[in-house]
Amino acid sequence: MKATLVDLADNQKSKFERELEAWLNENFSALRRVSVWFWSKYHNFPTIKLRWGALPNLFSHLALSASGPAIAYHTAGVLTAKTAGIAFAIVLLVVSICKLIDLWSQRKADRISTPLQTIWVRVGDLLNTVKSGATRKLDQDASIEASLAIATSIAAEVLHAKSDDLSASLVLYEGSGFSKMRLTHRDRGSKRPTGRLIHDIDLLLGHHACQHATHAPRVVGDLRRFGQLGKRSPTQPRANYRSIFFQPVVSSKSDKLMGFISIDCRTPYAFHGARADDLAALLEPIKAHIEDMI
Structure with missing residues (x-):
């Protein structure tokens, strides 16, 4: 029985590592790409309601x-x-x-409407006029939480999703190296826990996104692709979301990689295609505002 459990754990780890390598290197077969395209259309097919x-x-x-x-x-x-x-x-x-x-x-349409895009761009311009580094230490937590709440609202518009299906968080490295991370902030109003130290960092996809090559945004289409280990949540018994958008953050003061912003969604492949590009562009001022305070 013990040997069977060990074999099961080894198989789960092996599947996670294979998917992780393919995800980081974007090394997918033609059949896998067709499958991703099909399921992204299936899960994000627009519904029409009769009023x-x-x-x-x-x-x-x-x-x-x-x-x-x-x-x-x-x-x-x-x-x-x-x-x-x-x-x-x-x-x-x-x-x-x-x-x-x-x-x-x-x-x-995968793209956000022009009027809404203009509004969020102007919100970003407003944030850029605020000297984030001058924000009092006492007010920085509230400012980050508010910024993450704005990020959630932007994502809801870009993805045509319900705000309740989305959650944004900030996860930062702790200490001098890259062996520990802590989930420090969530979007304002979120009921999910914060302040949790993440021990098993090797299973944290955001950590791998930060450490791999550039600090460009990365998207997880469906956590189920990573097997049972991919379904684990750093702060909950089980992840209730399926797709994630990761944006690494670098301190503007020290130019050091600090961690990542994540936006998760309950819908699989929610960030597929042009949506991820639009979201990354609109979140740039939010990211810069947070980077000034960490």
Whole structure:
């Protein structure tokens, strides 16, 4: 029994390490890339909800669809009742499909809308005018928490996701080396714990993202790819999120790598494609503001 448990642990570690290496080096097969594309579309397929306020618009489309066949049947007499009914059904189907495609195309866009993008850019400009390094030590924690809350709001807009499905946190190295990390801050209003020391740093994907090559942002599409070890959470019994966006942070005072900002989402592949690029660009002022205070 003991040997079986050891073998199971070895298999889990082996799977985690294989996936970690592929993730860090972006060494994926063509089949894996196709699979990622498919599942990203599947999990992030836009939903269309019917609202009561939209019923007048729906009835107007029904009337429009029925008008042609009805007029032809009642006035000109060129259509039988059966033919008029078939014509009405065909016209209604075409109009409905066109309407659904229009609604779907409006919601499927991976890019944030221009007005909202402008708002967040101006928020970033405002942050850049504030001398973060001059913020009193007593106020820095609150300022970081507020910054992470803004980051969560930006992510919600970029991903077209609910704010409740997202969480942002700041994880920093502790001590002189890179062997210990502590989750120091979360977005304001988060009920998840902070101040936790992370002991098993080798299983922390954010740590590997920081230590690998450049300090560019990295995205985890689905934690389940990393097996049972990937599902562990540094502050909870089990991770309740599936995808993560990592942004390493470097102190503007010492130019030293300090840790990373993470934004996690319950939806798999939430940061896929252009969304990660947009999010990284919009978060740059938030990142710079935090880097001035760490």
